[in-house]
Amino acid sequence: MVVQPPKCVSPIQSAIVTGELKAEVADDSQHLMVSTDCKAEKSPRIVSKYGRKGIKTEQKQPKEPEESSMQRRASARIQAKQKADKELLVRRRVELLDEQDDGGNETKSRSKRSRVTENVVKEEVVEEEKRDITAPKSKLDESTKLESKAKVKGSEENVDSKNGGGNLVEKSDTLKVKQTLRLFNKHYLHLVQEEEQRCRKVEADRKVSKKGSKSKKGAPPEDIKNPSKRPDLKALSKMMENNEILYPEKRIGNIPGIKVGHQFYSRAEMVAVGFHSHWLNGIDYMGQSYRKGLEHSKYTFPLAVAIVLSGMYEDDLDNAEDVVYTGQGGHNLTGDKRQIRDQVLERGNLALKNCIEQRVLVRVVRGHESASSYTGKVYTYDGLYKVVNYWAEKGISGFTVYKFRLRRLEGQPTLTTNQVYFTNERVPQSAAEIRGLVCEDITAGQEDIPIPATNLFDDPPVAPTGFTYCKTIQVSKNVKLPAEGTGCNCKGVCVDPRSCACALRNGSDFPYVSRDGGRLIEAKDVVFECGPNCGCGPGCVNRTSQRGLRYRLEVFRTAKKGWGVRSWDFIPSGAPVCEYTGILTRADDLDRLDYANDNNYIFEIDCLQTMKGVGGRERRSQDASLADIDLLDKSDDQNSESAPEFCIDAGSTGNVSRFINHSCEPNLFVQCVLSSHHDLKLARVMLFAADNIPPLQELTYDYGYALDSVCGPDGKIKQMHCFCGAAGCKKRLF
DNA sequence: GCGGGTCAGAGGTAT
DNA sequence: ACCTCTGACCCGCGC
Numbered sequence: 001m002v003v004q005p006p007k008c009v010s011p012i013q014s015a016i017v018t019g020e021l022k023a024e025v026a027d028d029s030q031h032l033m034v035s036t037d038c039k040a041e042k043s044p045r046i047v048s049k050y051g052r053k054g055i056k057t058e059q060k061q062p063k064e065p066e067e068s069s070m071q072r073r074a075s076a077r078i079q080a081k082q083k084a085d086k087e088l089l090v091r092r093r094v095e096l097l098d099e100q101d102d103g104g105n106e107t108k109s110r111s112k113r114s115r116v117t118e119n120v121v122k123e124e125v126v127e128e129e130k131r132d133i134t135a136p137k138s139k140l141d142e143s144t145k146l147e148s149k150a151k152v153k154g155s156e157e158n159v160d161s162k163n164g165g166g167n168l169v170e171k172s173d174t175l176k177v178k179q180t181l182r183l184f185n186k187h188y189l190h191l192v193q194e195e196e197q198r199c200r201k202v203e204a205d206r207k208v209s210k211k212g213s214k215s216k217k218g219a220p221p222e223d224i225k226n227p228s229k230r231p232d233l234k235a236l237s238k239m240m241e242n243n244e245i246l247y248p249e250k251r252i253g254n255i256p257g258i259k260v261g262h263q264f265y266s267r268a269e270m271v272a273v274g275f276h277s278h279w280l281n282g283i284d285y286m287g288q289s290y291r292k293g294l295e296h297s298k299y300t301f302p303l304a305v306a307i308v309l310s311g312m313y314e315d316d317l318d319n320a321e322d323v324v325y326t327g328q329g330g331h332n333l334t335g336d337k338r339q340i341r342d343q344v345l346e347r348g349n350l351a352l353k354n355c356i357e358q359r360v361l362v363r364v365v366r367g368h369e370s371a372s373s374y375t376g377k378v379y380t381y382d383g384l385y386k387v388v389n390y391w392a393e394k395g396i397s398g399f400t401v402y403k404f405r406l407r408r409l410e411g412q413p414t415l416t417t418n419q420v421y422f423t424n425e426r427v428p429q430s431a432a433e434i435r436g437l438v439c440e441d442i443t444a445g446q447e448d449i450p451i452p453a454t455n456l457f458d459d460p461p462v463a464p465t466g467f468t469y470c471k472t473i474q475v476s477k478n479v480k481l482p483a484e485g486t487g488c489n490c491k492g493v494c495v496d497p498r499s500c501a502c503a504l505r506n507g508s509d510f511p512y513v514s515r516d517g518g519r520l521i522e523a524k525d526v527v528f529e530c531g532p533n534c535g536c537g538p539g540c541v542n543r544t545s546q547r548g549l550r551y552r553l554e555v556f557r558t559a560k561k562g563w564g565v566r567s568w569d570f571i572p573s574g575a576p577v578c579e580y581t582g583i584l585t586r587a588d589d590l591d592r593l594d595y596a597n598d599n600n601y602i603f604e605i606d607c608l609q610t611m612k613g614v615g616g617r618e619r620r621s622q623d624a625s626l627a628d629i630d631l632l633d634k635s636d637d638q639n640s641e642s643a644p645e646f647c648i649d650a651g652s653t654g655n656v657s658r659f660i661n662h663s664c665e666p667n668l669f670v671q672c673v674l675s676s677h678h679d680l681k682l683a684r685v686m687l688f689a690a691d692n693i694p695p696l697q698e699l700t701y702d703y704g705y706a707l708d709s710v711c712g713p714d715g716k717i718k719q720m721h722c723f724c725g726a727a728g729c730k731k732r733l734f
Numbered sequence: 735g736c737g738g739g740t741c742a743g744a745g746g747t748a749t
Numbered sequence: 750a751c752c753t754c755t756g757a758c759c760c761g762c763g764c
Contacts, residue, residue, distance in 0.1 A: 230743055230756070237744075267755060271745095278746070280753045287747055302747090312754070333754055334740065347747075347752075375756065 172727040173257030175665060177273050180246040182690060184272040185573040187238045189521040191231035193513045198229070200495055232268040233279060239272055247274030250286050250305050252360055253384065260413045264365070264379040265692045267308070275381070276306045276365065283307050283328055283348030302351035303360055304387070308379065310367035312337060313401075320408075320415050323364065323385065326395070327352065327402035342400035343392075349402045355387040361409060362387060374516060374572045374692070383412040427568045427695050436557075438463035442656070446471040447549050451656050455557040464555060464563055468653045471548070473684070476585045479646065485678040487534030494536045502530045502542055505678075510542055512574075518544030519574035520671065520688050526607050527686075529675040545576045545673050545686045553578070553699075555659050560723040563659040564698045571693040577668055580657045580685040582650030590647055599651035601658050606644035607672045607680045645681050657687055662733060663700030665726035667691045670701055700724065707732060 239245055247255060255275050270276040276284045284306040290296050307325060309318055317324035327349035330341035343349060355362055361384040370378040385406040395401035408415065428434045434452055438461050441450035446469055455461035475481060488494060488501035494510065497503035503510050505528035512518045518541055520527070530542045538547075552568040571577060580603050590602060650658040660668070669690045672683035687701055707730060708717045722733040 232756075233743060233745095240745085278744090278753070280744085280755060281746085282753075285747095289747085310754085328753070331754080333752090337754090377756090 174259075174727040175257075176246060177257035178665065178691065180244070180273050181269055181692075182573070183244055184235055184239060184269060185692070186522045187235035188231055188268075189513055189515075189519055189574055191229075191234045191238075192515050193510070193521060195229055195231050196514055232266055236268050236271050236279065245272060245274050249274070250277055250284065250290070252286075252303070252305050254363070258381055260381055260383040260415075262381040263694055264381070265373045266375045266377070267379065270308075270365065270379065275363070276308060281328070281348065282310070282312075283351060285348055285351030299358055299360070300354055302347065302354060303358065304348065304351035304355050304362050305360075306363040306365065307352075307406075308365045308367060310379075318366070320382075322408070323406040325352070325404045325406055327390075327404065330399055330401070339395050339397040339399040339401060343402050345392075345402060352387055352402075352404045353390050356389060356404075359386070361385065362406065364406065364408075371570065373570060378694075382408070382415055384409045434554075436461060439555075442555055443469045443471065447655075449549050449552055451549075451553045451555060453555040453563075457557040457559060461557070464659065467651070467658065469655060470581055470653050471655055473579070473581045473648065474583045474653055476583050476589070478586050478589055479584050479682075481682065482677040482679040484532050484676055485674075487531055488536065490530075490534065490536045490540070492537055493540040494530060494534075494542050500542070502528050502534060512541045512544045514541045516572050516575060517550060518547075518576070519572060520544070520576070521574060523669055523671055523688075523690075526672045526674055526680060526683060528678070529673055531675040531677070543675070545579065545671075545684070546675060547576075549578060549656075550575065551577065553656055555656065558661070558698070561661050563661075564700075565656055565660045566696050566698050567693065568695050570695055571689045573689050573692050575689045577687045577689055577699060578655060578657045580648055580650065580655075580670075580687065582648040582654040582658065583652070584682070585647050585649050587645055587647050590649060599649065601650035601654060603648040603650065603685055604644040605646045605648065605672070605681060605683055605685060607683055648685060660687065661698065661700050661724070662703040662722070663698075663724035663726055664702070664722060664729045665724070666700040666702045667693050667697065668699055668701040703733065707734060 240248075246257075251274070255273065258273065258275055264270050264275070267276070267279040271279050278284055283304055285302045285304040286296070286299075287302050290299075290303070291301050309316060309323065309325065311318070313326040313331065316326050327343050327345075328347065329343040329349065330339050332338050332340040345353065352362070354360070364382045364385045365379050366382050367377055367379045369376065385408050388405040388407050390402060390404045392400050392402050434454060436454040436456035437452055438455045439453040441447075442453050442464060443451050453463050455463065486501070488503075490496075490500050494500040494503060497509050500510075506524070511524055511527045512520055527545070529545060530536050530540050534540070536542070551571055554566055554568060555563055556566060558564040567577075582601065582603070587604065590599075667690055668687045671686045671688050672680070673686045674680070674683050687699075693699065718734070720733040722729055722731055
């Protein structure tokens with residue numbers, strides 16, 4: 001659990017950080033178990049255990065006694081970097097202050113700049129798309145061919161890389177899918193917010209009209225009806241408009257980056273990546289228009305590429321490996337969901353029939369009812385199926401239906417019960433069901449929801465010890481919290497972004513939507529929440545991160561990474577997971593003490609770094625929050641050293657977040673939040689869900705080391721292995 | 735609180 | 750112009 005300043009983009013800054021504060025960290029693997037359990041580590045019994053686990057010993061190898069003290073002295077390289085960094089920072093500061101000075105003008109130039117950045121990104125995407133389209137598409141008439149194709153694709157997969165800020169960043173297909181889904185979620189949440197505002201307005205209007213003219217019974221409800229405007233579909237439209245659909249062309253066979261077992265949380269997600277190009281149709285097929293394409297000249301169209309089994313057709317039969325799929329048409333779409341007409345061999349039905357003759361494989365997705373999703377439904381990709389044969393018969397309702405027998409292609413990952421019938425069966429329902437329980441509640445009752453710890457790796461299983469749980473941040477003696485900031489004058493809950501002072505700080509917007517108990521729409525430089533001096537109550541959406549734990553978390557022993565954290569509940573993207581708590585200390589004070597103590601739990605509060613950070617979700621480009629606020633001169637005063645002034649030290653005291661591991665492709669991101677005061681240097685550090693996170697997936701965030709940023713006492717670059725296991729893992733933590 | 739009823743929604747496909 | 754059937758709201762039912 002080495003905690004870094006999250007996401008240091010500037011290598012210089014990270015060099016300073018890593019070179020100084022993190023020096024001792026170098027020997028520990030990314031939050032190895034070692035550090036998570038001080039007592040255990042000291043116990044001879046446990047030490048021998050570590051010895052047995054070869055990996056751990058290896059990781060410990062680089063530890064040399066002189067390291068910690070010596071690394072404190074910055075190497076020449078670091079010093080040079082420091083200098084450059086300072087200059088950069090000063091320049092940035094000047095820019096920011098300038099912007100502040102000429103108000104509107106500035107904002108303009110600012111947004112312009114961000115637009116430029118956007119364009120660059122877009123161009124890259126377009127480039128990728130071009131490549132995808134022009135890439136030779138092998139035709140697969142046989143499963144063997146298909147498999148070889150898959151292999152070829154697979155090897156191509158990691159080749160394409162993106163040059164981001166001088167760092168060569170590999171972009172795996174998995175990551176592309178992830179980013180596309182994040183983009184979708186971002187659009188979605190924006191539109192949910194619009195929708196929520198619209199509904200509120202409608203509600204308010206309704207109240208007014210009720211009060212104003214009770215006699216007018218037949219007052220036209222107008223748009224009061226049907227408040228649902230499908231933000232999911234709107235998000236798709238937006239993505240199409242922006243050319244953000246990952247694979248806009250339909251494809252036969254597997255889609256790069258989407259493995260068997262992949263879970264989609266709505267039909268719209270499948271459209272966003274191009275896995276199934278319609279949010280409503282069951283059968284996705286290539287129509288006549290694909291006839292023109294050279295690479296498809298030998299096929300007869302229409303040709304099915306993907307189907308969704310949602311159990312909606314009364315005549316469907318689903319036996320996992322063998323499926324009898326009812327064709328489309330003749331269905332009473334609303335109401336009783338029965339057949340009301342004969343089906344005809346056309347459209348999707350014809351497309352499936354053509355698959356038989358031409359031996360084209362079809363992707364099969366199953367829909368399941370599940371609490372583990374914001375829609376209450378989960379769609380799992382169950383792999384490629386061969387359409388074996390088809391026939392017409394009289395269905396249950398007495399109308400002609402077409403039936404297609406599909407058989408699952410062999411050699412694909414096993415279809416587990418869990419995938420076919422998606423349930424939370426692995427999630428314990430009570431304490432008695434927890435396997436390997438070593439501690440019923442590490443919070444000792446402090447949190448509303450207990451956090452158990454489990455250990456299935458050690459013998460005997462140890463519990464995490466050596467720290468005191470504290471739900472909220474503790475302030476050390478040398479730190480004085482700034483005076484409480486002024487708040488907004490809203491009553492009850494904040495709703496109007498034009499009048500709420502806190503919303504204005506966020507760029508005249510609320511950073512959260514109300515849906516699902518509050519979700520952050522996208523990562524921001526800093527989020528201004530309502531605080532103690534605000535007129536609103538605890539139910540205000542702009543206090544989303546102040547409500548404590550919302551999900552049932554578990555601290556569990558991992559194979560290679562010490563302790564880790566996962567959730568038993570589904571966590572929707574943008575939901576707050578936990579705050580990083582500990583002792584709020586001056587970085588200077590820590591310097592002296594903590595190296596001796598091998599403290600790997602220091603989180604440096606540095607919004608500037610976090611702001612410029614990568615990973616997590618793309619941050620709002622037109623974000624004006626920084627330019628508007630007076631906070632800059634507070635955080636930006638004369639002391640222009642780049643090192644952060646304050647840290648959160650969770651070494652001896654902290655909450656569940658001290659157990660969260662690093663990952664190169666994380667599912668959480670760090671967000672600085674200001675609520676009780678407006679001093680950036682003392683912002684609260686919150687972890688939010690970057691993706692929709694299924695139950696039991698380990699929670700991770702990017703510790704943010706820049707590669708080659710850590711130097712040893714000899715000035716040589718130090719390296720540490722990363723065990724996150726992500727497809728795009730950089731293999732090194734630094 | 736749950737479950738069935740209701741309906742707009744929007745791109746693809748064919749006419 | 751037509752086809753597709755999801756997602757989320759609405760309302761009435763039973764507890």
